[in-house]
Amino acid sequence: MPVIQSTYKPRFYLKNGFISTVYSGLFRRVKAVHQKRERLTLSDGDFIDLDWSLSNNNSNKLIILLHGLEGHAQRPYITGAAKLFNDNGIDAVGVNFRGCSGELNLKYRSYHSGSTDDLMDVIQHIIFTTQYSEIYLKGISLGANIILKYLGEGNRIPEQIKAAIAVSVPCDLEGAAKEMLSLKNILYHERFKKYLVERLKSKQAQFSDFLSVEDIKSIKTIIDFDDVYTSKAHGFKDANDYYRKSSSLQFLQNIEKPTLIINALNDSFLSPECYPVKDAKTNPNLYLEMPNHGGHVGFIDKKNVYYNERRALEFIQDVLK
Structure with missing residues (x-):
């Protein structure tokens, strides 16, 4: 149409x-x-x-x-x-x-x-x-x-x-993730990252064998979050693999x-x-x-x-x- x-x-x-x-x-x-x-x-x-x-x-x-x-x-x-x-x-x-x-x-x-x-x-x-x-x-x-x-x-x-x-x-998803890292979206990015990391800390307490405190500390961006947690927890190789298959x-x-x-x-x-x-x-x-x-x-x-x-x-x- x-x-x-x-x-x-x-x-x-x-x-x-x-x-x-x-x-x-x-x-x-x-x-x-x-x-x-x-x-x-x-x-x-x-x-x-x-x-x-x-x-x-x-x-x-x-x-x-x-x-x-x-x-x-x-x-x-x-x-x-x-x-x-x-x-x-x-x-x-x-x-x-x-x-x-x-x-x-x-x-x-x-x-x-x-x-x-x-x-x-x-x-x-x-x-x-x-x-x-x-x-x-x-x-x-x-x-x-x-x-x-x-x-x-x-x-x-x-x-x-x-x-x-x-x-x-x-x-x-890959394009959108990169947009979130741009200067114009820094406030949004930091807000999302904060909530994602806080939730992940609770997840780490549940499943310490799967995720370490050091893993969480390594997260600086939402792409890092998808590398460290989203991709691994859901059967993807890394963040890029997750973005490619899920878009x-x-x-x-x-x-x-x-x-x-x-x-x-x-x-x-x-x-x-x-x-x-x-x-x-x-x-x-x-x-x-x-x-x-x-x-x-x-x-x-x-x-x-x-x-x-x-x-x-x-x-x-x-x-x-």
């Missing part, structure tokens, strides 16, 4: 990518979302927690929401989408990746940008235990890459999956479900390869929208409903007409 012309026009003081990103990450609040937690045992015996919010109308429609790096299902970009969909008669479930729901997971492994196996467990669980006939997927950043990879890497996609939305997605960019041509990608042109986290114009023009199931503004998950709009949330609802309504 041709690239979609975006209609997102924020107020002048929100056009700056840094301001929109920081405000959305640190200051946005979403109220009146009532979540109920369910613990799901995964195929390997580990667990993740699912946070459900229902529309109170016995809906047969559900949206599965995946968060970004070091996020969780109470982040405003998850609860904001859940509230909008609930208000429009669609149930929502926010997935907390392993170790992201306030309790350390049981295994040495945790989650990463290409861990589609956990998403498959979640979808299988929902299909086997509920009556939803229409299921949609929406991911933010890391969660968006997981969704795109899941849809295009050759899995059998259940017929209940009708559409997907990927927001601020680093579909070329969703290589799988976009195989996507057969209607899928919308929304990547802002002023998203400082994304490399040029993260704007897959060629794939969108040659795959009739892939829609690419590139607003001039929005930063990284910073699509601030009216009445605390973000543009990417409204567009996700519109896209689902349009493709199912």
Whole structure:
């Protein structure tokens, strides 16, 4: 499909990518979302927690929401989408990746940008235990890459999956990782690294035979983190091997479900390869929208409903007409 012309026009003081990103990450609040937690045992015996919010109308429609790096299902970009969909008669479930729901997971492994196996467990669980006939997927950043990879890497996609939305997605992981090391992203980088290292210290206390204190001290960048932990804990040779095999960019041509990608042109986290114009023009199931503004998950709009949330609802309504 041709690239979609975006209609997102924020107020002048929100056009700056840094301001929109920081405000959305640190200051946005979403109220009146009532979540109920369910613990799901995964195929390997580990667990993740699912946070459900229902529309109170016995809906047969559900949206599965995946968060970004070091996020969780109470982040405003998850609860904001859940509230909008609930208000429009669609149930929502926010997935907390392993170790992201306030309790350390049981295994040495945790989650990463290409861990589609956990998403498959979640979808299988929902299909086997509920009556939803229409299921949609929406991911933010890391969660968006997981969704795109899941849809295009050759899995059998259940017929209940009708559409997907990927927001601020680093579909070329190596390029995005290098962007994070640039001077313009130093504040973001240091914040992410701090949280990743702190979590890894708890993991090291659990699994001292796998990871040493010296290993953690050697981490100076997020690429180091992926070299020391992410790659080794999840079966990759090193960070570059992890980036190469987990990037969703290589799988976009195989996507057969209607899928919308929304990547802002002023998203400082994304490399040029993260704007897959060629794939969108040659795959009739892939829609690419590139607003001039929005930063990284910073699509601030009216009445605390973000543009990417409204567009996700519109896209689902349009493709199912």
